[in-house]
Amino acid sequence: MDDLTRVDDTDLAGSLLASLPVTGVSVSTMGELLRTETVSASDPTAARLDELQFDLGEGPCWDAVAERRPVLEGSLRLAPRRSWPAFSRALLDHEGVEALFAFPLLLGPLALGAMDLWCDRPGELPDASARRASALADDVSRHLLRRAVRDVADDQAEEVRVDKYSRRRVHQATGMVLAQADVSVEDAELLLQGRAFAEGVSMTDIADAVLEGRVSFAAAPDDPCPDEREQEW
Template sequence: MTFADGPGEHGAAEAHRAAVRGLIDRQPDHLDLLHRVCRAAAGALSACGAGISVMTTDGIRGVSAASDPVSERIEELQFVLGEGPCIDAFAGRQPVLTADLSAAATYQWPVYAPAAQDGGVRAVFAFPLQIGAVRLGVIDIFRDKVGPLTDEELRTALGFAAVTVEALLDRQANGHSRDGTAVLDVGHRAELFQAQGMVMIQLGVSLGEALARMRAYAYAENRRLEDVARDVVNRRLSLDGEKE
C-alpha cells in the first residue's frame, strides 16, 4: 500500500511510520507486534480502539489483534455476523470510511452497525492491508464520536496500514507464501472447516448454512466464532440442541 503526503504535511505521518517501524525491529513475536500496532494507532488517531484481522484470499480470518478487549469484540463481531467494514474493505480492496455508524445501520450493515454502537463505537474506518494484488487483511480504527478523519489523520492511518503490511511480509520472508496464508493460524482455520462439516451433518443443511448457524450461535451467546468451532469439533457442543 502506498500513500502520498503533500509538501510540509508529512511530518506527523512519517513520525508515526518511524515509530511503528521501531516496534517491528524490537518485536520478534508478530502477534504481540500487531497488538502494539493497534494500541499505537488508537493513540495516534484519537480513537477508542483499533483492530487488525489477517485474512486469506477467500476472506477467512486467522490471526487477529486489538488494542483492548472491547475493540477485540467489535472486530470479532464482523466475522461472527458476516458483515462489516473490515469485510467490505477486504473484498473491495479500498478503505471503507464510515463517519457515522447510525446511517450505516439502515442499509449497509443492519446487524453489525447497531451491535457496534451498543459497544460504544460511533464511527469506524477500515483500511485494507495489501500490496499490489496481494491482500493480507484489514486494520480497523474505531471512534466513540461521529465525524470523519482529517486529511492528516487519514495519512497517518494509511501509514499504519503500510508499515503493518511491511511487518507481515517480513515474517513471511523465509520461503513462505505471500498471499496471507503463512501468517494465519492454520489450525484455527482447519478447525472452523471441520466444525462446519460436523454442523452440516448434524442439522442436514448446506455448508454455507452450517457456518451461518455457527455465527448465529456465537452472536447469541456472546462468544468468539473459533471458540464455538472448537467446542463443536471436541463434541462439547451440538447445534441441534444436544450436548454430546
C-alpha cells in the same frame, strides 16, 4: 513507524493508536493467504468489533478488503453510508461505538486483512489522519507478511545460497513482479515469499512459475485481484 520488527503483536495496535486521533484500533488478517483472526487490539471493544464482523461475515473490514479501499463511517448509528443489517443490529448492544474506519492491508495485489479504527464520538476522520492511517496500514501489511513467511524465508535463503542459478531465477522473477505489481524491489521479494508460503512451495518454484508465465502478480483490467489459477507444483 516504518520499522515494526521490534513491535510485539500485543503492542501493535497500541503503537498505532498513539499515532491516530481515535478511541481504539484493531489489526486483523483475513482472506486466503492468512487465516482470519485478530492479530492485535488496543482494547476489548476493538477486539469485539472484529469478532462480530468475523462471525457475521459483514461489516466495514470485509468491504475494505473486498474493495481494496478504506471504508469510512463517521456516523455509524445515525447516518451510516452503507447497510450491514446483522452488524448494525449487533452494534445496539455496544454503546459508545459511534464511528468506524476500516483500512485494507494490501501489498501489491495481495489483500492480507484490515486495520479498524473506532471512535466513541461521531465525526469524519480528518484528511490528514486518513492519509496517516493509510501509510500505517502499508507498514502493517509488510510487517504481517514478513512475520508469516519468516521461517519459510529462512529455509529458502539457505537453498538459494547453494545454487547460483536458483538465485539468478529468483532475481529475474523479482524484476518481473516489480513491473507487474508496480512495487519496490523489497516488496516484490516479499510478494514472492508470500505466494510461496501460501502454496507451500519454495521460492525457486514460484520464481520458475513467474518466469514461465504460470503465475502473474498483475491485476486483470476488470479484476483487482492477482491471477489465482490453480498451479500444480
